[in-house]
Amino acid sequence: MRSPNVRGHRRLRIALITFAVVFLLVTGGLLGFGWYYSGQLLEPENARPGYRDTVTSSASGTVALAESRVTVLPGTWGLVWPGGGAKVGPVTQRSEGTVVRELQGVAPADGTRVRLETSVWSTDPATAHDLEYTEVRIPTELGDAPAWLVPATSATWVVAVHGRGGTRAEALRVMPALHHLGLPVLAVTYRNDDGAPRSPDGLYHLGDTEWRDVEAAVRYAREHGARNVVLYGWSMGGAIVGQFLGRSAEAGDVAAVVLDAPVVSWTKTLELQSRNRGVPEQLAPIAELVSDWRVDLEFSRFDLLDHPPARRPPTLLFHGGADGTVPVQASRDLAAAADRLDWPLRYVEVPAAEHTAAWNVDPEAYDRALTEFLDSVDGIR
Numbered sequence: 001m002r003s004p005n006v007r008g009h010r011r012l013r014i015a016l017i018t019f020a021v022v023f024l025l026v027t028g029g030l031l032g033f034g035w036y037y038s039g040q041l042l043e044p045e046n047a048r049p050g051y052r053d054t055v056t057s058s059a060s061g062t063v064a065l066a067e068s069r070v071t072v073l074p075g076t077w078g079l080v081w082p083g084g085g086a087k088v089g090p091v092t093q094r095s096e097g098t099v100v101r102e103l104q105g106v107a108p109a110d111g112t113r114v115r116l117e118t119s120v121w122s123t124d125p126a127t128a129h130d131l132e133y134t135e136v137r138i139p140t141e142l143g144d145a146p147a148w149l150v151p152a153t154s155a156t157w158v159v160a161v162h163g164r165g166g167t168r169a170e171a172l173r174v175m176p177a178l179h180h181l182g183l184p185v186l187a188v189t190y191r192n193d194d195g196a197p198r199s200p201d202g203l204y205h206l207g208d209t210e211w212r213d214v215e216a217a218v219r220y221a222r223e224h225g226a227r228n229v230v231l232y233g234w235s236m237g238g239a240i241v242g243q244f245l246g247r248s249a250e251a252g253d254v255a256a257v258v259l260d261a262p263v264v265s266w267t268k269t270l271e272l273q274s275r276n277r278g279v280p281e282q283l284a285p286i287a288e289l290v291s292d293w294r295v296d297l298e299f300s301r302f303d304l305l306d307h308p309p310a311r312r313p314p315t316l317l318f319h320g321g322a323d324g325t326v327p328v329q330a331s332r333d334l335a336a337a338a339d340r341l342d343w344p345l346r347y348v349e350v351p352a353a354e355h356t357a358a359w360n361v362d363p364e365a366y367d368r369a370l371t372e373f374l375d376s377v378d379g380i381r
Contacts, residue, residue: 037286041270042203042295044192047165051081051113056098058107063088064100070116071099074352075360078117081108085122118356121172125150128172131179138188140216142197147217150175150185155227156255156380159217160187163235163261163356164204167193170234173359177367181374182381183230188217190240205295206266207239207302214240215248228255228379234356235326238262239302246301246309256377257315258370261323261356264304265330272327305334305341312343316373318366320353346373 040046054066063079063086065071072091079086086105093100108114121128125148132151137144148168158178160171168187178185189196190213192204199209218229231254233241238259245251263269270288288299301307319331328349335347348369350358359366374380 037270037290041206044165044202044204047204049115049117049165051115053114053116055081055108055110055112055114057110058103061103062092062100063103063107064098065114067094067097067099071101073116073354073357075357076120076363077357077360078120078122079103079105079107079114080117080122081112081114084108087120088116118354118360119166119169119172120360122167122169123172124148124169125172125175125185129176129179131175136186136220138213138217138220140191140197140213142191142199142213145189145191145193145196145213145216147189147220148185148187150179150187152179152184153182154184154381155225156230157184157186157221157226157228158230158232159214159221160185161190161214161231161233161237161240162187163233163237164206166234166237170237170356171232173363174232174367174370177370178374181371183374184226186217186221188214190214201295203295204236206297207236207243207263208295208297210240211243211247214244215250218244218248218250218253222250222253226253228253230254230256230258230374230380232258232260233262234260236263238264239266242302242304242309245311245313246307251309251311254311254313255379256313256374258318258373259315260318260358261320261326262317262331263302263326264334265327266299266302268303268327268330269325273325276324305330305337308341308343312341314344314346314373314377316346316348316370318348318350318358318369320355320358320361321349321351322353323355325355 053068053071055063056066057064077088079088086103086107089102091099091101125131125133134149136147136149138147162168162170168189171187175185190210191197191199221229231241241257317331319328321328335345338345350361353361
């Protein structure tokens with residue numbers, strides 16, 4: 001018969017082994033979550049949208065779509081499918097799981113998988129707006145990156161920076177208003193975009209390295225006649241602009257900035273997206289930790305409220321009150337602190353707008369705010 005001491009030691013060993021197994025399982029699960037989430041964030045193929053909605057029917061001037069969170073959104077959108085696209089307007093009817101919207105163009109066949117895009121047009125400046133443009137190559141540290149140059153009369157150029165997983169077509173919405181002001185537009189690509197050089201690790205760095213491609217674009221503008229520039233950034237493009245303002249030797253050439261639904265804090269953005277996925281936001285630091293390990297990121301650097309850039313030119317900040325991707329509260333907080341930060345910042349919130357959809361909800365009001373702001377900045381035009 002075993003002594004009590006033997007039985008006690010055996011129980012202790014079982015307890016220690018059980019603890020170690022549970023610890024390893026929990027740690028492995030957390031690291032697995034962090035790796036998966038960081039992959040969603042950093043890997044370019046995960047940022048490119050698919051086709052999640054469906055055309056159910058179409059008629060002259062209208063298209064019917066299966067109802068979803070996206071197909072009911074207000075405003076003007078691009079309707080895109082493999083090999084084609086059209087423009088859709090407001091919702092005219094909803095019934096029994098179907099949404100009918102105004103249609104400009106030709107709809108695809110019934111049953112085609114589609115997506116709605118805020119960029120509206122997926123073509124080029126000439127096709128979308130009959131604007132003359134040139135395809136140019138920006139010499140970056142990784143190789144030449146393609147860009148559209150829409151010429152105009154001013155010595156102030158607009159350098160337009162699209163968001164994560166987007167394209168330079170994001171700038172097509174605002175090109176007519178900018179052209180009307182006489183401002184040339186340089187709509188750029190950056191590392192890991194289609195047609196642009198791949199980063200050495202093939203991953204996004206969320207603005208931590210991409211700002212150098214914008215720096216190359218600003219140098220290109222200056223070498224080709226620009227006196228100064230306006231930086232225009234959407235979503236992650238806003239984070240890239242923020243890093244440029246804080247870290248580039250060319251930041252002094254920036255006369256003004258326009259931001260649309262910008263990432264002004266990656267930490268707050270990850271917390272929001274965790275909540276959207278039903279994941280406790282307390283796990284967001286795990287994703288940050290793994291992302292930091294994979295691409296050497298300092299997430300605190302991206303918080304423009306706590307770490308404002310050295311260069312803070314006049315800034316117009318748009319954000320949609322219904323943004324479910326990048327938290328509108330982060331933009332509100334930055335706007336509220338603008339005076340304390342000595343940052344001349346004008347904030348425009350569009351209550352019903354989803355992510356980067358402030359223009360789509362009310363193009364006229366958006367263009368008016370944009371024009372009034374740029375007209376107010378000394379040194380432009």
